Amino acid sequence: MPVTVTPKKLLLKIAIGFILLLAVMMLCALVGTQKISLARVFAGSGDNIDYTIFIRVRLARAVLAAIVGAALACSGVVFQGLLRNPLADPYILGISSGAGLGAIVAVISGFSWTLWGRSPIAVFAFAGALGTVWLVWLIGRLAGRSNVTGLLLAGVVVNAFFSAMIMFLTSVAKSDQVFSTIFWLMGNMTEEDFLVLWLSGGCVIVGIITLFYISPQLNVISFGEGDARSMGVNTSAVQTVAFAVAAAITAVAVSLSGLVGFVGLVVPHGVRLVFGPDHRQLLPLSAIVGAIFLVAADTLARIVVAPAQLPVGVVTAIVGGPFFLVLLIKHTRKVGWSGK
């Protein structure tokens, strides 16, 4: 039956997607204010400026964008599925405000140490993100009700409270501190060294593989917990794993790049519209599309106002919004949305 996902077709799509991603990364690494030629890049490392710019600076940054894009897109897929809400995104349960609060605390306290090559902002943002998810999860559990409503309400409340704290802190901070915080909140790519890339890339890939492993169960859970249980899915175990992993990879992404918006909302939507809602396919393809999308967006952010740079979050919103609208109008006509 051609309408369902088969392992062979999925592998083929993933392979094609991966090749596309690599091609886009190479292309984007060639573009920039400093002209470089591929021939000279391959002449070897040594004392080679082209090589340094291509590998150490631009490709490293493209890899970073790919990691962040993949993580945010997958996390968006999971949150939309678990909350049974197509408007959900990775930040819906307050990860963004928690990370933001962590970042501004780090900026104000003026620490200057590093941990595994990460600045205090990144470390605090990571801790803030995970702490917030844990808090929301706890409150959601206490609130009882149906799991989903409780979590959403807890997310809204925590989000509002932490946002208020952020506003309070920005109003008492010095102006240069405020500026660097706001810049961080908008979402930014920077050149990171390879240790950071390996560590975070490894975390995100392990996370995505774990999520793929439970993706058949995510399909069933999107029909509601009662249905899922009577079909033999241990809902609380799957939900716990999915929430924890999605939150963790989002926290990694946020600590790398700040709050890049829109990727986690738009990419899962777009992939679902084109390829259908089956999470076994939606998850890996969203990862690849998310990566491609953010690599391209970050390249735009680098070159549009060169030699200055835009925050990549601005680009994702400006480009992603209309792009998504076109996709929505084109495909809802053909295939129907939630089916209505």
Next chain:
Amino acid sequence: MSIIEVGHLSFSYLEVEVLRDLSFEVERGCFLAIAGPNGAGKSTLLNLLSGVLKPDSGSIKIDGSEVKSYSTEALAREVAVVRQEFVPVFGFSVIEMVLMARTPYYGPIGFESKADREIVNDALAATDTVEFARRRLGQISGGERQRVFIARALAQDTSILLLDEPTSFLDLRHQVRIYDLLKKMQIEKDKTIVVVTHDINLAAQYCDEALLLGADTDYYKAAPQDVFSQEKIEKVFGVTGFAGRVGREKFFLPLGKFARDYRNKMS
């Protein structure tokens, strides 16, 4: 041997007691209809039988073992549930959803086997849903969708089928089709079928036994012609009406205050 044994079952939501000291058994291959007024605990009973809710006291045994002793996965091999229909958030196709019934049997990479596909195709064929198997759930009619949910329950390959008001939003023809389908599954596949319903007239035509859930411990279980008697229905539901017989089928027609025959009936 009875496949479902309920003994001295009690359940309450917080302070509100819904079921008290309910006991009954269902034979293997039997068609049981559960009726009763709103709030009498019909859906609650279904959720207890399917392990979604836990009883406060008493026991529920499926195939000789307590429901709570089953893992979620093991229970899903014994009991399949069709809930009141709804449209899911995402645009899954009919065949995609029916395939999900096989999720507990998927291999390590999370895909269905050939055998799973055959079971699903059988379920689609049995419920007459093959022709729109590739359509989205939101693009088919309510009656078609209800058959698809039954197909999914069949694809779980269980001996027990629980259904919560499977005909409530359907027109007359589709109501009959659903009951015909259930009866066919009972006869051909030896399924034990438990249906919660408000339509006692239709249920009485098809079921072997009926369970009437009233308030307090007002429970009756017997053959439908005994349970759905005028006296019991009027008492449990708090309505008056005509009871009669056409051919070999009994029926009950409730009479509202403004019905033309209400006065005649009361005097």
